[in-house]
Amino acid sequence: MSQQSAIPFEREALDSVLKRRFFFAPAFEIYGGVSGLYDYGPPGCALQANIVDTWRKHFILEEDMLEVDCTMLTPYEVLKTSGHVDKFADWMCRDLKTGEIFRADHLVEEVIEARLKGNKEARGIIEEAAEEDAEKKKRKKKVKEIKAVKLEDSVVEEYETILAKMDGFSGKELGDLMLKYAIGNPATGEPLEQPKEFNLMFETAIGPSGALKGYLRPETAQGQFLNFSKLLDFNNERMPFASASIGKSFRNEISPRSGLLRVREFLMAEIEHFVDPQDKSHASFHEVKDVTLRFLAKDVQSAGKTDIIETTVGKAVASGMVDNETLGYFLARISLFLIKIGVDPARMRFRQHMDNEMAHYATDCWDAELQTSYGWIECVGCADRSAYDLSVHAARTKEKLVVRQPLETPLTVTRFEAEIEKKKFGPKFRKSAPLVEQWLVSRTECELEELAKEMAANGKIVFKVEGIEEDVELDTSFVVIEQKTRTEHIREFTPNVIEPSFGLGRIMYSIFEHSFWRRPEDKDRAVLSLPPLVAPTKVLLVPLSNSPELQAVTKKVSAILKKAVIPFKIDDSSASIGKRYSRNDELGTPFGITIDFESVGDFSVTLRERDSTKQVRGSVEDIVAAIKEVTYNGATWEEGTKNLKAFETKVEEE
Amino acid sequence: MSQQSAIPFEREALDSVLKRRFFFAPAFEIYGGVSGLYDYGPPGCALQANIVDTWRKHFILEEDMLEVDCTMLTPYEVLKTSGHVDKFADWMCRDLKTGEIFRADHLVEEVIEARLKGNKEARGIIEEAAEEDAEKKKRKKKVKEIKAVKLEDSVVEEYETILAKMDGFSGKELGDLMLKYAIGNPATGEPLEQPKEFNLMFETAIGPSGALKGYLRPETAQGQFLNFSKLLDFNNERMPFASASIGKSFRNEISPRSGLLRVREFLMAEIEHFVDPQDKSHASFHEVKDVTLRFLAKDVQSAGKTDIIETTVGKAVASGMVDNETLGYFLARISLFLIKIGVDPARMRFRQHMDNEMAHYATDCWDAELQTSYGWIECVGCADRSAYDLSVHAARTKEKLVVRQPLETPLTVTRFEAEIEKKKFGPKFRKSAPLVEQWLVSRTECELEELAKEMAANGKIVFKVEGIEEDVELDTSFVVIEQKTRTEHIREFTPNVIEPSFGLGRIMYSIFEHSFWRRPEDKDRAVLSLPPLVAPTKVLLVPLSNSPELQAVTKKVSAILKKAVIPFKIDDSSASIGKRYSRNDELGTPFGITIDFESVGDFSVTLRERDSTKQVRGSVEDIVAAIKEVTYNGATWEEGTKNLKAFETKVEEE
Incomplete structure (x- = not known):
């Protein structure tokens, strides 16, 4: 679409359209606003509803997932x-004089980057407009000016090492860096308080x-985990199955930025796919195995590169780059979904988490990242979370969150077990006895093996239990830990969870950028090429004039569109046809129906396509059928209108 | 439907189905639960989504409302x-010994009712099972036993007067009643702390x-008011128009009860219809004027009665019972919506608020109440809120929230105005000067007239301003308040707001009760006769056996249903056909498709209707077409299946 990229993208032009057309706006604006909170106006709200509806059909309905709605x-x-x-939590530090609060990692990174940039200026090195990642670009506001100060070579090296390790620093380390490199309030240079942990809930x-x-809630996932047993029962005990949830989550950002990309209240859609840890194949994998994705693998990143591997999901799973079929299946389905709702495939990649980035329990994790003017934005996470979530809730509540399957042939199993001499616990630990017992029964197989070794070596085991101040010491009179062999008729296991998690606000913003362009003939005429399926309004009805005859036809066409449940708007203002269409191009409305005086006679109308401004003419019934085909049945404009007559007009230039 | 009322309603039977089929369940149940918080399982969630979808189409799409999504x-x-x-806020009182907390008004009412009941027992008067209202029945748990104690006639009279005035008591008055009548903790008789105000946010x-x-947020309305100017602009400055919002709201109930009827987090759908205060007619009123509703008017209630006036909306507005056309229009539309989603019209009434019940600014207010085993439940409020909300926000933020319309003929207007001598305010009031000025400019016409009178009488005005401790005193050297006459070319007015506000959880629960019944031939076979439009799943696919041939047909039929975007489930368990259908009757699934060995040959299947258990047979295509007709196009079973062959079977009894 060379026409669409003829005028370079400018974020200000897009922002101005989004604001003018009330896609979204700062919440409580007449009260001065609250950062990180946005309201969606009618087109934003309709787009969001259509994306949610598409998500529900694409994932929940298509794959028979169990949707739940849990409390926030x-x-x-x-x-x-x-x-x-x-x-x-994030680390924050306060300026005790001004009361300003900074997110420590962002501040350190930003100041160091500014100094490196200043160094380059001082050395006369011209910076290329390198691609910067989103996190960096977003935070540019704190450091207001770059000072051209030359740095020692050794300092430059130190700074670069710090930046490379940025994601891994503790609060203490960040504080030390701030002291060592005199990083204070960028505006005043004054030192800041040491970083404190700030919980984001x-x-x-x-x-x-x-x-x-x-x-x-910071995510919708927990409600799904807690209802696991009810869901398994609802699913007639069959495995694997998935639950899903769409709803708002919250994150009390220290300093929200970048419009919809980092907000305090946001809509998420999350899937928890519960799967047998011993069998992560997927029954529908064959349907997606030929889908080609752009992968950024972890070993590529570890080597400091960002080279993309473009290959099919089938090959990615076969080669082991993607851990298992189910994970691969979802990556492909995520990609298909994103493309369906308007993401540009060329600006989408799947980035694998590096080992030090992943939670300790996770097996593999990929983010669908979308490229925007803020850099590559994480929009969908897709993680194999192993049995972590179900295990911790089960351990805490003593409710079994497991699958029980009859074994066709009984199994002989040898396993470490802790046999507790309950009677002795009460006298020794009093009130704390249940805590100690609970600690013992929640050990994993591996931990039990370690404890057994410790007991064999020292005649006792020593450990800490949360809620008990002193170390707990037990000898074999309290607990015997040894391997037992049993015959089992039932296989009981905690399912693993594969979790595709969508940030719908971020996706929506990326789609705005991917679908925004301006007509080469007039750069003030902006277009949002939203796919008809998700466009807020599908049709603009434009009567050529305000005459009673045309009003009557408009009314009839409206009734037909209403009956067909096609969202439409009427624009019978006195603006020129061209102006009216151009207003609706900004709203992403894919079709326009022009009602003219010929319409009065034969009830025929003209249909205009937003992106090409091509027009066709036909009876209202045929035109409405074409709109339906293109909007809801996936037909292209050419396919949908193949039986309609092309129509030439000059109104666009008016 | 006499068959449906053959077995009397029992709430326990319904509750058991709702729980067993996971329509909803207490949230965090494995952690012991949190009262007033519920999660919706798959069928509850799907029903809710379908109700929301129907609401969106019925109101937003049909009437071209501007939907917004504002932050919580x-x-x-x-x-x-x-x-x-x-x-x-509500009044709460604490038992300082046990730490228990009671809602004061509920407690007083409940104790007094128990005493009156005890008195009747003591006097040997047999209580009839009178219809009790929801609020009362819900709270029955605190008073555990009724003691048969005879009361003096004078005390009975006092008690009855108190009950009649229950909604109007202040915290102080409730506290006095508790002292006077020795109302304490019902379990121990111990006195309680005096009532304190507890804010419910x-x-x-x-x-x-x-x-x-x-x-x-305690409601979704505020976000809509704050965005008024943007919405008016989006609507090309045209009046009247409506905004709408669907989302969660929150209310920190003192002691939540009654399942979904009084919860702490709930889904609301609210409309704010902005209308010219001088013209509350509605362009589509003629479309609903013949809709008949059951009205419970305020004068009837004031007379201590509950007689229903059954009449058309047209007549109700013409007689002045309903204040204006727009309000009447919405009452009719609310009724049509509720019936569409499964409310029994015979168990719906519109109750008008009595004058002492309404907010001082409201012009008229009607609640759609639905009758359940908890009594009549307020499910939709429909209030004319006058210009209150826009006015207070405009006054506070100094942002004009008004409509400006050019006048065809200029108007000469005489109005009270306050002319402020700004220069004198600073020296006299220092920092507080803006507060005083703001107070003056936010006076209404009426208030200004009063102030002018006061000034004329006393040579000064004296008033209180929030944020200033002392009284403010001003003479004519500070402010002149007098009538001015001006010629106006623009009419500027603050719109009035008519607000239909839906509590979707309450509506959903009422629909459960209205659609629940048990088959006379076997009272363990429960049915939820949800309308196909909102039923969680539309079709159950039941292969007669698990043979590969039938599996193949099942797969083909599934693909066709998926393509038609008809939500369905497969039940290929080994349970009998009868059992499988009966399970799905409880889920409210309106249709069942049986796949038998004949289906293998000619691809014909049987379609079963849930309520009548009638069956028809035809090709898969014809059957799917019939399902679509009945589910989405409003056809009855008879209309939808008129071209299909009736089919006799005995499987139901299996």
């Missing part, structure tokens, strides 16, 4: 168990006593 | 202005500093 309010205990209370109290601490 | 997180200032910070802090106080 979540009690402390659940998120303590999931790890969010302890780990869902919104906290609240549930109920009148204030005693039940709760949070707004 | 809301800063303090917005809800302070709207009145929620000060008034969205969930509070949180936005951003890292903790300084920006926020709440979870």
